[in-house]
Amino acid sequence: MPISMSVKTLDYTPAYPPYPSLWMAGYGGAPRGNQGLVDRRLRAQCIVIDDGAGPKVMLRVDVVSIPRYVHQAIRSGVTPMVDDHDGNFLIICSHTHSGPFIGTTRPNPYVMMSLTPADVSAIEDTTNVFIAQMIELVEQTLAMARTQVTLWYKEGNASIGYNRAGEPNDLSTVNALIARRTSDNGLHTVLFGYACHAVARGNDRYFCSDFPGAATDVISNALGVQALFFQGAAGDQEPNDPHGPGQVTNLGTILGNEVVAMVNSGGWTAVTGPISTYYEELSLPLTVDLGDPAAVIRARNSYSDRLDNLPPSDFAYRHAEVMLEEIAGVGLPRVFPMPIQRWKMGGLNIFAMSHEVLSEYAVKLRNQTPGKLWVMAYANETEGYVAANGILQDGGAVRWGYEAGWVDNPDISGEATWTTFYPWPAPLKFSPSGPAAPGTTERVVLDASTAMLNL
Template sequence: MPISMSVKTLDYTPTWPPYPSLWMAGYGGAPRGNQGAVDRRLRAQCIVIDDGAGPKVMLRIDVVSIPRYVHQSIRSQVLPLVNNQNGNFLIICSHTHSGPFIGTTRPHPYVMMSLTPADISAIEDTTNVFISQMVTLVQETLAMARTQVTLWYKEGNASIGYNRAGEPNVLTTVNALIARRTSDNALQTVLFGYACHAVSRGIDRTFCSDFPGAATDVISNALGVQALFFQGAAGDQEPIDAKSPSQVTNLGTILGNEVVSMVNSGGWTAVTAPITTYYQELSLPFTVDFGDPAAVIRARNSYSARLDNNTPSEYAYRHAEVMLEQIAGPGLPRVFPMPIQRWKLGGLNIFAMSHEVLSEYAANLRNQIPGNLWVMAYANETEGYVAANGILQDGGAVRWGYEAGWVDDPELSGEDTWTTFYPWPAPLKFSPSGPAAPGTTERIVMDASTAMLNL
């Protein structure tokens, strides 16, 4: 069955105007806004793959995260263009921490940087510009003439990071899917992936696509084609120090050169149509059932105490304000939504998980699922960390509980952890001892993922 493809790259690096806001995301602390400085441009790239049964669309963006409401807005406008099949549309964020703040919910710009209502309104206006640009990019790519291609998959290795949570998994796999024109076998496009936080630049006010952008430039310059980066399960994967603009180039060159070397050598597996897609939304529980009025009262008392014990200059104070506003208004969320998605091709499974998924999930899935498996994360929406049971059990004993979401009280969001910044009222549910039990985060995610991959 023939496959055809079209690809389009958009330099969406924000400028004022038309962007109302140049606030940056990825790090908390003092307000951080871009003032026109750009190192490596920010790309949004769309690839359309048509197997004769209608188009399948991947949209990858140099941005730190996309909250749920932004994902749903983009998806609702794209779905009619892909036969209204959720599985046919996939978004991946590179997770660069040197891009714009998109969305005003999770992460929360007030909690993260103590921004004013006017600043937050400007971010919302920028978000609307962003949504429009992304939908237009998809529309334009779908409207392009498509080139008939053959697809090929291969894996390599590169070492540019470490496990910052002290876990044994250090993901070094480099995934690559290339397209060659059927007419002359010439290289058409390179898709590549790796799992590592895109924070090698460090904190400053310069827009930069970080090492994924540097690697993309190396590949495109060497091979003369568009290259697209897809982030992996990098929730606990950190780039090798020291953070600096030069490290962006150093690590990107290592990764890019590995992909170029892979393309210029053999050992590729043919990837064939048809393409079958699947999409499912999981509901992950918290350690507290906020459907219980007594639990809400306990949370209200705990967050009221935080207001008394902290000052407005602290994250914990601002997070407590947001939680109390939710309790007084719409109520606390009762579940943590988590979309998962699969593209099944002959010779390759692409599996995409939303949020900042920790490496243990990717390692376990690759051990359990036979054949070629490319695990992507930061897919569709990113509203927090999804850790495996061991990290959730450890809480504040590992990296002050950042990836676990709690410090000394497993029923309360930990001060200065991900559940504060995103923000959520409590950490995700786990087994207090032993392996993950049914109904806990790890079991729900692994059971659903393996079930989807075995369809």
């Protein structure tokens, strides 16, 4: 079945105006705002792939995260353009920590940086500008003339990071999907992926697309086409030290050169239509059943104790304020929503998982799935970490419990862990010992993912 494609890149690097806020996301602590300093420009890129049965759209953007309500706003604006089929639209974040703060819920700018209500309101205004820009970019790309192409997939290898949680998985696979014009077999577009936190630059006030942007520049400059980066299961993958502006270039050059070498050599697998798409939203359980009034009372008491024992300057103090406000108002969340998505093609499966998924999920899915599988993460929305059972069991014993979400009490969010910054009332459910049992986070994710991959 013939496949056609259109691609468009938008430099959306925020500036005032039209962006009301230039607050930055990715690191907690003191308020961190951009004042016009830009190292590598921030891109939003859209690719439309039409297999003859209607367009399928990928939107990738250099931003640390997209909260659920922002994802839903963008999706509601886009899905009418793609036959109202949720599976036909996919968003991926690069997870650069040197971009704007988008959304005011998860992460929470008050908890992370103690911002004032006026500052938070400005972030919300910026978020509205961002949403409109993303929808307009998709609309413009859909309206472009499409080029008939053939698709080809290949995997390479590059080592630019390590597993910061001490797990055995150091993901080094480089994924690449290229499009060649059917008219002359010339290269049209390069899609590439890798799994590593985009924090090579470190914490400063420059807007920067980090190593994914540097790699994109290497590929585009060498091959003369648009290149699009897609993040993988990088929740526990950290770029090599030292972090700094020079490391952005170093690691991006290694990754970009590997993709260029892959394109300039053989061994590609043909990828064909039709493209079947699937989308599902999972409900991950928390360690505490917050539908139980007694559990809510215990949570309220625990968070009240934190207000009594911590200074207002502490992350966990502000998190406790937010939790108590929710108990008194809309109520605490009872589950952790997790969209998953699959694009099934001849010769390749693309499987996209929302949130900061840890590497073990990618390894297990790749090992049990026949054929070529490209696992993406930070897809559609990012509202926390999704660790496998072992990390969840370890709690504060591994990296102060950051990826697990708890320290010494699994029934409450750990101070200075992801469940505080995002913020959630409790970590994700796990088996206290042994392998993951049915109904725990790992089993819910793997069972649903396997079922989707077997469709």
